[in-house]
Amino acid sequence: MPGETIRKDTPPRVPPHLDDYDEACASFSWEQARSRLQGLPGGRGLNLAHEAVDRHAATDRATAVALRCVRRDDTVTTLTYGDLSRATSRFAHVLRTLGVGRGERVATLLGRCPELYTAVLGTLKNTGVVCPLFSAFGPDPVAQRLRLSDARVLVTTAELYRRKVAGRRTRLPGLRHVLIVGDPADTPQGTLSLTALTDRAADDFTIPPTAPGDMALLHFTSGTTGTPKGAVHVHEAAVAHWTSAYYALDLRPDDVFWCTADPGWVTGMSYGILAPLLHGATVVADEGDYDARRWYRILAQRRVTVWYTAPTALRMLMRTTPRTGPYDLPASYDLSALRLVASVGEPLNPEGVLWGRDVLGLPVHDTWWQTETGAIMIANFAACDIRPGSMGRPLPGVEAAVLRRGEDGRADTSGGRVTVLREPGAEGELALRPGWPSMFRGYLHDAGRTAAAFADGWYLTGDVVRRDADGWYWFVGRADDVVKSAGHLVGPFEVESALMEHPAVAEAGVIGRPDPVAGNVVKAFVTLRPGHEPTPETRRDLLAFARRRLGPAVAPREIDFDPHLPHTRSGKVMRRLLRARELGLPEGDLSALERTETPG
Numbered sequence: 340m341p342g343e344t345i346r347k348d349t350p351p352r353v354p355p356h357l358d359d360y361d362e363a364c365a366s367f368s369w370e371q372a373r374s375r376l377q378g379l380p381g382g383r384g385l386n387l388a389h390e391a392v393d394r395h396a397a398t399d400r401a402t403a404v405a406l407r408c409v410r411r412d413d414t415v416t417t418l419t420y421g422d423l424s425r426a427t428s429r430f431a432h433v434l435r436t437l438g439v440g441r442g443e444r445v446a447t448l449l450g451r452c453p454e455l456y457t458a459v460l461g462t463l464k465n466t467g468v469v470c471p472l473f474s475a476f477g478p479d480p481v482a483q484r485l486r487l488s489d490a491r492v493l494v495t496t497a498e499l500y501r502r503k504v505a506g507r508r509t510r511l512p513g514l515r516h517v518l519i520v521g522d523p524a525d526t527p528q529g530t531l532s533l534t535a536l537t538d539r540a541a542d543d544f545t546i547p548p549t550a551p552g553d554m555a556l557l558h559f560t561s562g563t564t565g566t567p568k569g570a571v572h573v574h575e576a577a578v579a580h581w582t583s584a585y586y587a588l589d590l591r592p593d594d595v596f597w598c599t600a601d602p603g604w605v606t607g608m609s610y611g612i613l614a615p616l617l618h619g620a621t622v623v624a625d626e627g628d629y630d631a632r633r634w635y636r637i638l639a640q641r642r643v644t645v646w647y648t649a650p651t652a653l654r655m656l657m658r659t660t661p662r663t664g665p666y667d668l669p670a671s672y673d674l675s676a677l678r679l680v681a682s683v684g685e686p687l688n689p690e691g692v693l694w695g696r697d698v699l700g701l702p703v704h705d706t707w708w709q710t711e712t713g714a715i716m717i718a719n720f721a722a723c724d725i726r727p728g729s730m731g732r733p734l735p736g737v738e739a740a741v742l743r744r745g746e747d748g749r750a751d752t753s754g755g756r757v758t759v760l761r762e763p764g765a766e767g768e769l770a771l772r773p774g775w776p777s778m779f780r781g782y783l784h785d786a787g788r789t790a791a792a793f794a795d796g797w798y799l800t801g802d803v804v805r806r807d808a809d810g811w812y813w814f815v816g817r818a819d820d821v822v823k824s825a826g827h828l829v830g831p832f833e834v835e836s837a838l839m840e841h842p843a844v845a846e847a848g849v850i851g852r853p854d855p856v857a858g859n860v861v862k863a864f865v866t867l868r869p870g871h872e873p874t875p876e877t878r879r880d881l882l883a884f885a886r887r888r889l890g891p892a893v894a895p896r897e898i899d900f901d902p903h904l905p906h907t908r909s910g911k912v913m914r915r916l917l918r919a920r921e922l923g924l925p926e927g928d929l930s931a932l933e934r935t936e937t938p939g
């Protein structure tokens with residue numbers, strides 16, 4: 340274990356709510372946590388958007404800033420809670436007028452523009468289901484997710500529509516309406532101007548009764564094989580968004596909160612939109628792309644107090660300003676408002692934690708969770724000591740366990756039973772006891788894969804972890820072949836399938852190759868069909884083909900030709916072996932493949 344523990348020396352702003360971890364866990368109940376929310380008047384249920392927006396708009400927080408969007412050109416759009424309440428009501432009316440109702444999916448393919456926030460929250464008010472898509476996806480992943488989600492409505496821009504959707508529209512018969520954000524004069528054929536519709540809509544909307552278990556969000560995530568999985572989340576997830584932000588991120592109403600995650604992924608939804616609004620805080624959103632100066636400027640100018648980011652972003656900052664100094668760049672910005680920095684999505688090694696401490700003046704708090712968990716499950720709490728390199732300890736209300744693994748690297752579930760490992764230093768698959776409010780309620784239309792995610796009363800995470808003698812969890816690696824690149828899960832099967840649609844490709848195997856900044860980059864090994872030569876032209880052609888279809892976030896960065904891909908006895912490409920060879924590891928030692936920095 341890295342020797343150092345970063346102790347909280349009780350600075351003045353340490354909150355009182357989690358200075359005693361054991362006490363906080365012992366006295367916690369989800370029932371009590373529910374009372375933090377208001378519910379719809381007259382016992383008409385619980386609606387996420389009511390809790391996040393209207394509830395505050397009905398109080399003196401109506402004039403507090405809910406959202407500050409820094410546009411690409413550096414202009415800032417500001418919405419108070421009152422503004423956000425009215426804008427989301429207009430959007431809800433637009434859906435109602437279009438005949439889009441309860442449970443119907445509304446997909447968003449947008450950057451961090453104000454309309455994203457109003458579309459998401461307006462859909463929730465209308466008791467519809469929000470399905471966010473990643474704007475760096477190419478046409479194939481977008482069309483596939485629109486089809487799998489059975490989306491009725493898509494909210495996007497004219498440019499993204501033309502580039503990613505228009506060519507596939509005839510194959511998406513369920514997609515009835517495409518609403519275009521931006522200049523009403525630029526509304527492609529077959530779409531509607533959102534501006535024109537919202538301008539005509541009333542700005543008060545009565546939220547229909549909403550059951551806490553009604554479907555609210557649909558987030559796609561990738562597995563080892565098959566199509567992307569649509570994880571279903573419900574309105575009562577709000578309870579876990581609220582509590583996790585309270586304990587792990589120390590969020591309060593007077594905070595200015597910036598989450599750098601893309602709104603196409605679960606972090607950008609749970610913490611980029613919902614959790615800070617549930618707390619009545621101010622959300623800062625940046626429509627622009629990563630740039631070290633831009634990011635420091637936003638932190639300083641917007642007086643950000645709590646910052647939630649990712650290891651890839653931190654590594655990019657670390658490249659511009661190494662821990663060894665000089666610290667000229669960050670030192671030229673006033674970061675004095677910042678009181679907490681937290682990270683999620685990939686392993687954060689001790690160097691990242693210590694870089695924060697030395698360069699930003701605040702150690703980085705690692706947090707762990709997944710699309711399926713909907714909210715933070717394990718964290719280095721805001722008010723507690725940090726163990727650099729550790730994911731932290733389970734949140735109050737979260738029961739975690741380490742399960743013994745079988746031959747295939749996943750938890751041993753033979754006979755329908757699992758074995759919980761209790762000894763200090765136990766290593767195995769991380770499992771969680773179902774029952775927290777933001778737990779996914781299944782993969783849409785996929786009872787088989789839903790059932791496979793549970794065994795013997797546990798949810799199986801697919802991650803391998805070690806728990807130390809004091810109950811802290813340390814990430815070891817993934818138990819499957821899914822690739823984490825720049826914090827985003829990439830399904831190797833999706834990439835292999837796209838490559839195999841190219842006439843030159845007979846077979847493909849896709850792995851993550853370790854990368855100092857992105858964590859992993861997507862790398863493909865390709866067997867060519869007879870008559871095709873492994874030339875630089877073929878490689879360029881394949882790279883461009885994959886990029887066109889999959890988009891830059893998913894397409895392979897590298898392609899190697901291999902006439903003899905290794906196969907399992909059942910004929911599947913052995914990705915783990917490809918990875919062992921790529922890393923120069925002994926081929927027999929497959930268990931060690933994904934080992935990152937772990938306690939020693």
Ligand code: WT7
Pocket residue numbers: 560605606682683684685686687705706707708709710711730800801802814817823826827828
């Ligand atoms: C997978 C989940 C967390 C929401 C955004 C990503 C990896 C996540 C950590 C961490 C090491 C981490 C795991 C997990 N992961 N946080 N702190 N340390 N690995 O959600 O796309 O569903 O990815 O991200 O492998 O299973 P996701």
